Amino acid sequence: MTGPRRTAHDTGTIRDRGAPWRAGGVRRVLAVLGLAVAALLATALPASAHATLTSSSPVGGAALDTAPDRVTLSFSESVSIKSDAIRVLDATGTRVDEGDTRGGGSASEVTVALRRSLGPGTYVVSWRVVSADSHPVGGAFAFGVGGPPDAGAAAAVPSGGGGSRAVGVSLGVARLVAFAGAALLIGATFFVGVLWPAGARRSGPVRLIAAGWLLSLAGALGMLLFQGPYSAGSGMSDVLSLDPLAVTLDSRYGQLLAIRVLALLLAVPLLRRLPVAAAAAGDGAGDGAGERAGRRGLVELAGLGLVLATTMAMIGHASAGDRVWLATAVMTVHTVAMAIWLGGLCVLGLALLDGSARSTRAAHAAGGPAESSPAGIGADLDPPVEPGWAGELARVLPRWSRTATIAIALIVLTGTVQAWREVGAFGALFDTTYGRLLLYKLWFVLGVLGLGLLARRWVRRHFQSTSAAPVTSLAVTGLRRGVVFEIIVGAAVLAVTSVLVNTVPGRDSYAPPFSRTAVAGPLTVDVEVAPTRTGLQTIHVYTYDPQGRPQRLVEASGELTLPSAGVGPLEVPLAEVTDGHAVAEGVGVPLPGEWQLRFTLRVNDFDQYVTTVFYTVR
Structure with missing residues (x-):
């Protein structure tokens, strides 16, 4: 249904009262927003997906002769902090820091002063900072004054990585709502503006666009x-x-969200004139000036959609790691393709197909029952789609079929590139939370591909074959059911994605257990360490005599050293749990690198043996 053609006077109205469509304030503000996003992208420094502690003063496990006057932490990337980002506690749980964490010599360094005249004992440093990708990270380690720290002291103190579960869940819900809204807004606007201009004059698509906004x-x-x-x-x-909000707005994360809000507010006048723009651009209405004005409006809307998608791509894992600009571009294409596909499905299933089915049923009911012949009874049970709607289906569905095919191909291609970047190792697909979530998402996407193929076959059978099948009410209803199911699966993809963006990527969380067999004199020693990342680790030592039987130990001890950073030796408190099996739990490993693990194993009052293994901590 194309509607009445407009006269030259009507298109003049589009030009005169459609100020938002002209090269004026909208395009200038759009250019400013685009430059702001580009500036934030250009200033993004290479960073890991989550900040990691690279050094500290004092180091974890250190035994100091005199108390330090401050604690300084250095991270793998720039971090954001609040005043109590570092807390230092004594053995009774009393804070002994001055409570005013400050930046150090660089954006990746933070420091806090300690109270004077700290006595001998064990002190625990608990820290919490926000990494460049907006995710908080934390940890804890212990040091001693006048002797080594008590084993397990850091494990007894909650690290700074915790927080309110209610706040975390609420943030996740807000992120999911933002994803769904962007998909609906961008996809529905694209569908109406490009594929179905006549739909801009119908209430269903307009309500979907408003809901997306x-x-x-x-x-x-x-x-x-x-x-x-x-x-x-x-x-x-x-x-x-106001204080937490001010801290957020002062960060790159908050600035990108502010740009997104401005872009959404700027879109209001453009969306209000979408029916006029779509008609002038797509229906051949009016003179050339009116058509150009309509197309200019659609281009400006596309620009705002691109800004919206780019801010989404820059808040997440694409903003960290190497080649941030390339990862952001890939993620932006992924976001736009996802929005065009999922938002377009919503318009297709909830407006176009639903509207045609409703109109056909209403027209058939108004026309009364068909004649009592077999053909009449068949038409009564499954009437053909009302002619006006049949014409719109014939125009729109082939266009949508081609568009959806391209969108899905882009989603799969860009998603594969981003997954390869974030997973890092094949084992991380199965041994990390990020990898398992990615596999769930893959299964949902495969389901979408199957449903999409069925819908494409339907379009070919009814509109693109030489012997096209009749477009009847039941046929359209069947297609609509399939589209609605595809929307549900797409919503599941969005839900998994909203969790993925707040999950540590596999390349950073993958820490497979370390296992090595060593020799200590006549003994065979099996060493196992898990997990192999900074923080608390568990170390198992299995000792066997020359006959392969478990060797009972009179005494076992161990120590850790990081030669590259001059850290250690740190005590590894081994305790024998069964003959030949000793365990050290809650061993604090403060820094990544190639650690040296040295064991001294005494089997009687006269014989003891030493062995050393090296393992990598991420």
Whole structure:
């Protein structure tokens, strides 16, 4: 249904009152937003997906003769902090720091002063910072004054990585709402503006676009409000506080969200005139100037959609690692393709197909029952689609079929590139949370591909074959059911994605257990360490005599050293649990690198043996 043609006077109205469509304020502000996004992308430094502690003063496990005057931590990337980012506790749990964490000599260094005249004893450093990709990370380690720290002291103190579960869940929900809104807004606008211009004059597509805009805005505002308490590890009571919001807005994460909110507000006048623009650009209405004005409006909307998608790509794992600009470009294409596919499905299933089915049923009911012949009874049970809607289906569905095929291909291609970048190792697909979530997402995408192939066959059978099947009410209803199911699967993909963006990538969390067999004199020693990443580790030592039987130990001890950083030796408190099997739990390993693990094994009052193994800590 193309609607009435407009006169030259009508298109003049489009030009005169359609100021948002002209090269004026909208395009200037759009250019400013684009430059702001480009500037944030250009200033993004290479970083890991989550900040990791690379050095500390004092180091974890250190035994100091005199108390230090401050604690300084260095990270693998620039970090954001709050005043109590570092907490130093004594053996009674009392804070002994001055409570004012500050930046150090660089953006990746933080420091806090300690109270004077600390006495001998064990002290635990608990820290929490926000990495470049907006995710909080934390940890804890111990050092001693006047002797080594007590074994397991750091394990007894909660690290700074915790936080309110309610805040974390709320932030995840806000992120999912933002994803769904962007998909609906970008995809529905594309569908109406490019594939179905006549749909802009119908209430169904317009309501979907409005819903997408509202969800996008609500999600962005929710992310702004919840990010501050989430980063600080505080509770829901701080959600509406100004201080956490100010900290968020001062970060790259907050600035990108602010740009997204501005882009959404700027889109309001453009979306309100979408029916006029789509008609002038796509229906051949009016003179050349009116058509150019309509196309210019659609181009400006596309520009705002690109800004929206880019801000989404830059808040997440694409903003960290090597070649950030390339990863951001890949993720932006992935986001736009996903939005065109999923948002387009919503318009297709909930507006175009639903509208045609409803109109056909209404027209058939108004026309009364068919004649009592077999053909009439068949038409009564499954009437042909109303002619006006049949024409729209014939125009739109082949276009959508081609568009969806391209979108799915781009989703799979860019998703594969990003997955390869974030997983890092094949084993990480199965041994990390990120990898397993990615596999779930893959299964959902495969389901979408199957449903898409069925829909494509339907379109070919009814519109693209030489002997096209009749387009009847039941046929359209069957296609609509398939599309709705595809939307449900697509929503599951979005849900998994919203969790993925807040999960440590496989390349950073993959820490396969270390296992090595060594020789200590006549003894065979099997060593196992898990996990092989910074933080608390568990070390198992299995000792066998020359006959392969478990060798009972009179005494076992171990120590860790990181030669490249001059760290250690750190005590490894081994305790024999069965004959030949000793365990050390809660061993604090503060830094990544190639660690040396040295064991001294005494089998009687006269004989003891020493062996050394090396393993890599991520």
